[in-house]
Amino acid sequence: xxxxxxxxxxxxxxxxxxxxxxxxxxxxxxxxxxxxxxxxxxxxxxxxxxxxxxxxxxxxxxxxxxxxxxxxxxxxxxxxxxxxxxxxxxxxxxxxxxxxxxxxxxxxxxxxxxxxxxxxxxxxxxxxxxxxxxxxxxxxxxxxxx
Amino acid sequence: xxxxxxxxxxxxxxxxxxxxxxxxxxxxxxxxxxxxxxxxxxxxxxxxxxxxxxxxxxxxxxxxxxxxxxxxxxxxxxxxxxxxxxxxxxxxxxxxxxxxxxxxxxxxxxxxxxxxxxxxxxxxxxxxxxxxxxxxxxxxxxxxxx
Numbered sequence: 001x002x003x004x005x006x007x008x009x010x011x012x013x014x015x016x017x018x019x020x021x022x023x024x025x026x027x028x029x030x031x032x033x034x035x036x037x038x039x040x041x042x043x044x045x046x047x048x049x050x051x052x053x054x055x056x057x058x059x060x061x062x063x064x065x066x067x068x069x070x071x072x073x074x075x076x077x078x079x080x081x082x083x084x085x086x087x088x089x090x091x092x093x094x095x096x097x098x099x100x101x102x103x104x105x106x107x108x109x110x111x112x113x114x115x116x117x118x119x120x121x122x123x124x125x126x127x128x129x130x131x132x133x134x135x136x137x138x139x140x141x142x143x144x145x146x
Numbered sequence: 147x148x149x150x151x152x153x154x155x156x157x158x159x160x161x162x163x164x165x166x167x168x169x170x171x172x173x174x175x176x177x178x179x180x181x182x183x184x185x186x187x188x189x190x191x192x193x194x195x196x197x198x199x200x201x202x203x204x205x206x207x208x209x210x211x212x213x214x215x216x217x218x219x220x221x222x223x224x225x226x227x228x229x230x231x232x233x234x235x236x237x238x239x240x241x242x243x244x245x246x247x248x249x250x251x252x253x254x255x256x257x258x259x260x261x262x263x264x265x266x267x268x269x270x271x272x273x274x275x276x277x278x279x280x281x282x283x284x285x286x287x288x289x290x291x292x
Contacts, residue, residue: 023182030265031175032276036284039175080285104279111272118268119176123261130178130257133250138182139226 023138026131028123030116037081040112044078047071048101048109051087055098075099082108169284172277174269176262183227186258190224193217194247194255197233201244221245228254 031041043064050060061071079085086105090098101109120127177187189210196206207217225231232251236244247255 025179025181025183027179027181028261028265029177029179029185030269031177032273033171033173033175034277034280034284035171035173036169037171037280038284081281082279083281108276108279111276115174115269115272118272119174119265122264122268123176126257126261126264127178130254131180133228133254134180134183135227135229138180138184 024131024134026127026134028116028120028127030119032112032115034081038077040078040081040108044074045109045112047074048078048086048105051075051099052101052106052109055090055100057087057089057099060099170277170280172273172280174262174265174273176265178258178261180227184223186224186227186254190220191255191258193220194224194232194251197221197245198247198252198255201236201246203233203235203245206245 029042031039033039047060047064050063051057054060054063057071057075058068061068064071066074075087079087082104084104085102086108088100088102088105090100175188177185179185193206193210196209197203200206200209203217203221204214207214210217212220221233225233228250230250231248232254234246234248234251236246
């Protein structure tokens, strides 16, 4: 059994990869820039999403392969961007307490996801055209560098 | 005399920075991911745009503060993504010839810009809401790290 990809772009990409060996795909990644305040991109958003899911900074960071310290520094950076913290530590209890998204944190996460979805929809036709302009096969590993 | 910022988001950001000292801004940066083929982001697109403008890889790279070698490697990476080169070298002439965007290169650039504009429009309301959720003032330099 396969897990269903989360959104239309992921489904299309999955379909493109399977079966006929066509690896061509074109998807959008967005970042919201706040100038001197910093930015929100896929990494910070995934971390927030995992904190919502797990109720723990440590567990969320672990799932992304980062140390507790690295996860906490990212959260600290996120919290300073906005007028109130997006992630709140909860004190006490066995294991030293967890963490949760504040109301503002949940709103910011929701708006970021709404932007992602609105953009994927708005860009759909141009993305499809770019996909069909790709080479028949991807070149060697060198071109995959990010 | 001030140069007019290129788009609505830039104008809004510029307005936000001037006058009343409100530094709050929220703009979108997009990247198109092609999986194993690589990606197109703001840097490669700016380089293509400058080659269209200057007709020279060297001049385009220089304006972005990169060496000819670095600019050429990026172009080589871009060219291998698609079914035909986006940037073509023109041989001969004084100075060793220039470079131009192919028809496909111009189409890809146009579609990327169209995606940027469509996304900025689709995200406008959520971006405005995120902007008003920012802190009154940006925190210290530490939070500005990218």
